[in-house]
Amino acid sequence: MATKNSINNQTQDITIDPGASGDSKIQLSINGTGEFIIGVDDDASDAFKISQGSALGSNDTFIVTAAGEITKPLQPAFLLVLASQLSNVTGDGTIYDVVWDTEVFDQNGDVSGSTFTAPVTGRYQFDVALTFGGITTSMVNGFIRIDTSNRNYLMASCDWGDLKNSSNEAGLSFSVLADMDASDTVHIDCQLASGTKVADIITNGSTDPYNWFSGHLVC
Amino acid sequence: MATKNSINNKSGDLTIDPGASGDSFVQLAINAVNKYRIGVDDDDSDKFKIAIGNALGTSDAFIVTANGEITKPLQSAFSAQLSATKSNVTGDGTVYTILFQNEIFDQNSDYDGTSTFTAPVTGRYHFHAAELYSGLTTSHTGTSYIEIETSNRTYRTAVGDYGDLSSATGTRQINLASVTVLADMDASDTAVVKTAVSGSSKVVDLALGGATDPRGGFHGVLIC
Numbered sequence: 131m132a133t134k135n136s137i138n139n140q141t142q143d144i145t146i147d148p149g150a151s152g153d154s155k156i157q158l159s160i161n162g163t164g165e166f167i168i169g170v171d172d173d174a175s176d177a178f179k180i181s182q183g184s185a186l187g188s189n190d191t192f193i194v195t196a197a198g199e200i201t202k203p204l205q206p207a208f209l210l211v212l213a214s215q216l217s218n219v220t221g222d223g224t225i226y227d228v229v230w231d232t233e234v235f236d237q238n239g240d241v242s243g244s245t246f247t248a249p250v251t252g253r254y255q256f257d258v259a260l261t262f263g264g265i266t267t268s269m270v271n272g273f274i275r276i277d278t279s280n281r282n283y284l285m286a287s288c289d290w291g292d293l294k295n296s297s298n299e300a301g302l303s304f305s306v307l308a309d310m311d312a313s314d315t316v317h318i319d320c321q322l323a324s325g326t327k328v329a330d331i332i333t334n335g336s337t338d339p340y341n342w343f344s345g346h347l348v349c
Numbered sequence: 350m351a352t353k354n355s356i357n358n359k360s361g362d363l364t365i366d367p368g369a370s371g372d373s374f375v376q377l378a379i380n381a382v383n384k385y386r387i388g389v390d391d392d393d394s395d396k397f398k399i400a401i402g403n404a405l406g407t408s409d410a411f412i413v414t415a416n417g418e419i420t421k422p423l424q425s426a427f428s429a430q431l432s433a434t435k436s437n438v439t440g441d442g443t444v445y446t447i448l449f450q451n452e453i454f455d456q457n458s459d460y461d462g463t464s465t466f467t468a469p470v471t472g473r474y475h476f477h478a479a480e481l482y483s484g485l486t487t488s489h490t491g492t493s494y495i496e497i498e499t500s501n502r503t504y505r506t507a508v509g510d511y512g513d514l515s516s517a518t519g520t521r522q523i524n525l526a527s528v529t530v531l532a533d534m535d536a537s538d539t540a541v542v543k544t545a546v547s548g549s550s551k552v553v554d555l556a557l558g559g560a561t562d563p564r565g566g567f568h569g570v571l572i573c
């Protein structure tokens with residue numbers, strides 16, 4: 131039995147068509163306030179969009195192009211890099227919290243300083259790379275760590291004094307898919323140990339970085 | 350105030366039901382050209398879909414299964430490996446653009462089958478690359494690395510003494526060179542993987558490993 135506002139006529143599809151121009155859309159509202167709008171944006175190469183509010187093109191959260199590529203312009207995603215060298219930060223066992231000086235992008239505005247704060251509970255992908263300079267053969271221990279509120283992911287644990295090249299430089303990277311609760315934080319720290327505090331995090335500018343910290347909400 | 354064609358009756362939701370069979374959908378069109386169809390595909394385990402055109406099941410861009418798993422069959426995504434060992438490509442500091450010519454998949458056809466991915470739209474792309482080096486000598490102590498070179502930035506890591514770290518027996522191999530990043534790409538920007546080993550002569554190979562047992566590769570996906 132059909133309920134009020136229901137459509138169950140198999141011979142009559144629902145087609146929304148504004149005519150020669152304009153968006154083809156469905157507005158979802160509560161108490162007269164447009165909450166989300168779903169439709170085809172006639173002003174954006176006919177992309178399919180789910181947008182906040184009452185207009186396609188203003189606060190688009192989900193976009194499908196005519197070729198099927200999907201982007202999510204408001205999804206939490208960030209990339210931090212180092213443009214300037216950080217000198218004498220570790221080597222003697224000091225655990226150094228990496229201070230990133232360049233924000234390449236911070237989609238959704240969840241990064242403050244060098245810390246990302248999860249806006250919602252979910253699974254987040256994080257990637258980090260660090261390159262050290264000034265390493266001595268004495269620095270036989272060390273690590274790079276992704277510190278989240280729930281867990282600390284420690285990797286790149288090795289004899290950095292042996293890993294270094296003839297320029298006394300060495301760098302590694304690793305990634306994790308981490309469980310984060312809303313308002314949980316994540317940052318990067320590192321340590322080289324058993325030597326003196328002369329190890330640097332070396333850089334090559336923000337365009338060709340040797341060091342980065344990136345992340346995004348996966349699901 | 351309700352506008353034309355609006356539904357604001359609090360006591361009645363909008364339900365689309367084709368009856369015993371058929372898709373439950375809404376067709377979005379502009380000037381009689383069908384652009385997208387949103388709905389439940391009755392012929393495909395009642396999955397929710399956002400499809401291009403005027404049919405569910407033909408050009409599906411976004412799928413939610415009855416269990417809630419989400420796939421994006423047209424999303425830009427690729428995976429490629431070496432097709433054969435690349436011999437004597439570096440070792441003397443030569444910067445080598447790695448040819449990943451065994452394409453495992455190339456969803457949306459944005460990888461050229463050789464070395465280069467081209468971004469179809471502006472966005473954030475997650476890339477990963479890794480490789481197995483072989484034929485090293487203890488003299489390969491110089492600047493060695495792997496990097497993903499994009500139009501906007503080049504991401505270099507896995508810096509180290511490859512000669513010293515390579516396995517001491519056989520063909521002296523090392524398999525720790527790996528790079529992963531979420532990169533900003535503009536539409537038509539490209540990404541390739543490059544590497545260099547330094548300190549001695551040009552005798553270092555990039556080893557295949559095996560097509561079904563890869564020791565490296567180049568992978569990427571459009572994230573957001």
